[in-house]
Amino acid sequence: MATRLKFNYAGKEYTLEYNKEQVKRLSAQGFSQELMSARPLDAIPMLFKGAFGMHHKNVSNKVIEEIYDNMGDKTALIEMLIKMFAEPIEDLMVEPEEASKITWEQVD
Amino acid sequence: MGAGRLTVDTVPFFDDNQEDSVPENEQIINLLNDGCEQMMAMGMTYEDYWTSPSDPDKIKIYRNVYKRKMQDLNHQAWLQGAYVYEAVGALVPAIQAFNKKPKAEPYLSKPFEFESDVKDKERIAKEQETVFKQFSAFAESFNAKRKQKQTEVVDNDRQQ
Numbered sequence: 001m002a003t004r005l006k007f008n009y010a011g012k013e014y015t016l017e018y019n020k021e022q023v024k025r026l027s028a029q030g031f032s033q034e035l036m037s038a039r040p041l042d043a044i045p046m047l048f049k050g051a052f053g054m055h056h057k058n059v060s061n062k063v064i065e066e067i068y069d070n071m072g073d074k075t076a077l078i079e080m081l082i083k084m085f086a087e088p089i090e091d092l093m094v095e096p097e098e099a100s101k102i103t104w105e106q107v108d
Numbered sequence: 109m110g111a112g113r114l115t116v117d118t119v120p121f122f123d124d125n126q127e128d129s130v131p132e133n134e135q136i137i138n139l140l141n142d143g144c145e146q147m148m149a150m151g152m153t154y155e156d157y158w159t160s161p162s163d164p165d166k167i168k169i170y171r172n173v174y175k176r177k178m179q180d181l182n183h184q185a186w187l188q189g190a191y192v193y194e195a196v197g198a199l200v201p202a203i204q205a206f207n208k209k210p211k212a213e214p215y216l217s218k219p220f221e222f223e224s225d226v227k228d229k230e231r232i233a234k235e236q237e238t239v240f241k242q243f244s245a246f247a248e249s250f251n252a253k254r255k256q257k258q259t260e261v262v263d264n265d266r267q268q
Contacts, residue, residue, distance in 0.1 A: 002162035021158040024140050032132040054159075087162035089136060092143040094168045 003084045005051065005077075009067050016051035016081075020088040026050040036082075047081045150174040190220070 005016040026046060035043040049064050071077055130138070147157050150170045160166070194216055202212035 004161075017161060019159055019161055020140050020143075024137055024158070027133040027136045027140075030133055032136070034132050054161075089139065091162050091164045091167050092139065094164045094171070 002087055003080065005080055005084070007067075007071075009070070014052075014067070015055045016048075016084070017054045018051060018084045018088055019054050020091075022050055022053040023085060023088045025053060026085070044078055044081075047078070047085060051081060051084060187220070191216075 002017060002019075007014055029046065029050075031043060031046050031050070036047075045065070045068065048068050049061070052059050052064060144154065144157050147167070147170060148154060150173070152170055198213040198215050200213075201207060202210045204210065
């Protein structure tokens, strides 16, 4: 199940989530882990804004910035956003099921 | 060794420059695009791939279904080969040199039976045999008891 972030701001319910389309869009804008380490002040707002793309495409930059400024526990928020961004990529890493190659037995 | 074939020596073991030259964000885009091609080949739609929420189970199921389809396809190809083999085998006597009476053997009168069908028939036959044996044993013991009772009645009558 995909990780989602839900909150209420100014009487409106928001759900932040990443799908492959949004991950691709943000990557095309230059977002990467390298950018997170090199220029976090640029990368974090990008990551936060990108999470609105799936469910709230029409929210203005101004509102997104306001929401970000009002968000509590930013460290946990950033960790959550990174996790959400990575999930659609990790989906592709799953391998098809194969018969087990190693049999094991109990040794006393 | 055939001309133009790659040997172990000609393939570089590590190509450091290739990976490092592509920025990380482009690597992610390439990975996602490759994944899209792969999943569309497995039957997922373009929209579904890009817009659905993240779900590793869904990807796993698509891959497993594709693997099963490939196994079925492989079995079908093998089966077709088996039928061709049978057909050619049936024709051999007709085209054999020095055969005084060339005549083709008839083709298979019915398709090959599935292994499960054969197993089912064997299982049913075994079950029928068991039921028959049990019934025979019951009938024998019933008849034996009846005979015993009859003789007892006859003996009692004689004694009286």
